[in-house]
Amino acid sequence: MPILSEVIGSGGEFELYPRGTSMLPLIREGRDSVILISPDSPDVGDIVLYRRAGGQYVLHRIVGCEGELFTMCGDNQTKVERGIAVGQIIAKVKLLKRDGRTVDCESAEYRKWVKKWLNMTYRRVGLLRYRVSKKLGLRGHDE
Amino acid sequence: MKRKDGFIVRQIADQNVAVAVGEASRTFRGMIKLNDTGLMIWNLLEDDITENGIVAALTERYEVDDETARADVRRFIAVLAEAGIVE
Numbered sequence: 001m002p003i004l005s006e007v008i009g010s011g012g013e014f015e016l017y018p019r020g021t022s023m024l025p026l027i028r029e030g031r032d033s034v035i036l037i038s039p040d041s042p043d044v045g046d047i048v049l050y051r052r053a054g055g056q057y058v059l060h061r062i063v064g065c066e067g068e069l070f071t072m073c074g075d076n077q078t079k080v081e082r083g084i085a086v087g088q089i090i091a092k093v094k095l096l097k098r099d100g101r102t103v104d105c106e107s108a109e110y111r112k113w114v115k116k117w118l119n120m121t122y123r124r125v126g127l128l129r130y131r132v133s134k135k136l137g138l139r140g141h142d143e
Numbered sequence: 144m145k146r147k148d149g150f151i152v153r154q155i156a157d158q159n160v161a162v163a164v165g166e167a168s169r170t171f172r173g174m175i176k177l178n179d180t181g182l183m184i185w186n187l188l189e190d191d192i193t194e195n196g197i198v199a200a201l202t203e204r205y206e207v208d209d210e211t212a213r214a215d216v217r218r219f220i221a222v223l224a225e226a227g228i229v230e
Contacts, residue, residue, distance in 0.1 A: 003155065003160075006151065006153075006164065007163070007164050007168050010164035010168070011165050011166070012163065012165045012166070012169070013168045013169050015172040015173070035172075
């Protein structure tokens with residue numbers, strides 16, 4: 001990670017092969033990589049690499065902000081993580097790479113998709129809550 | 144021949160690796176692992192040097208004959224050339 005910071009701090013780009021499942025279906029471990037750049041001014045919708053207070057490095061999407069602090073959530077997660085300061089953000093994803101194809105995270109097409117995705121996340125959470133509450137018998141089956 | 148600017152060597156878990164920084168990192172992504180000999184050649188390439196010059200430096204420092212050293216140097220340079228690091 002110091003090398004990553006050094007490369008990005010020099011105005012460079014760093015290719016990272018993310019691990020884990022929290023950014024599915026967009027980023028799959030072993031298949032996809034991301035090109036990271038300096039975060040300049042992180043914004044809602046950006047996928048960023050940040051460091052938690054406990055020292056852990058995480059690659060998740062910014063889903064909101066409250067004052068100076070950002071709210072994060074992996075695409076495959078429903079629980080958000082609040083209170084991430086801009087100083088904790090090390091890099092942001094500029095390009096997504098899959099099978100030699102690339103997606104520019106600044107392109108209008110991608111931003112449009114992100115907007116849709118962020119809206120959908122809330123619906124997805126709603127749907128999940130509905131399913132869980134139904135399972136728990138908190139809602140009627142005929143609802 | 145000479146190594147292009149824009150690379151740094153850092154130690155990761157006792158292993159020397161070269162990575163690109165700044166502008167160079169836009170075209171070269173990844174890391175080059177360097178063993179002791181690799182690091183020596185890498186450092187020699189900071190200034191313009193000939194193949195003969197590198198071979199001479201290696202045979203002087205290590206107990207290796209000219210032919211073996213030359214083969215190693217050529218193989219290493221070929222890797223760097225393919226990555227566009229030497230010109």
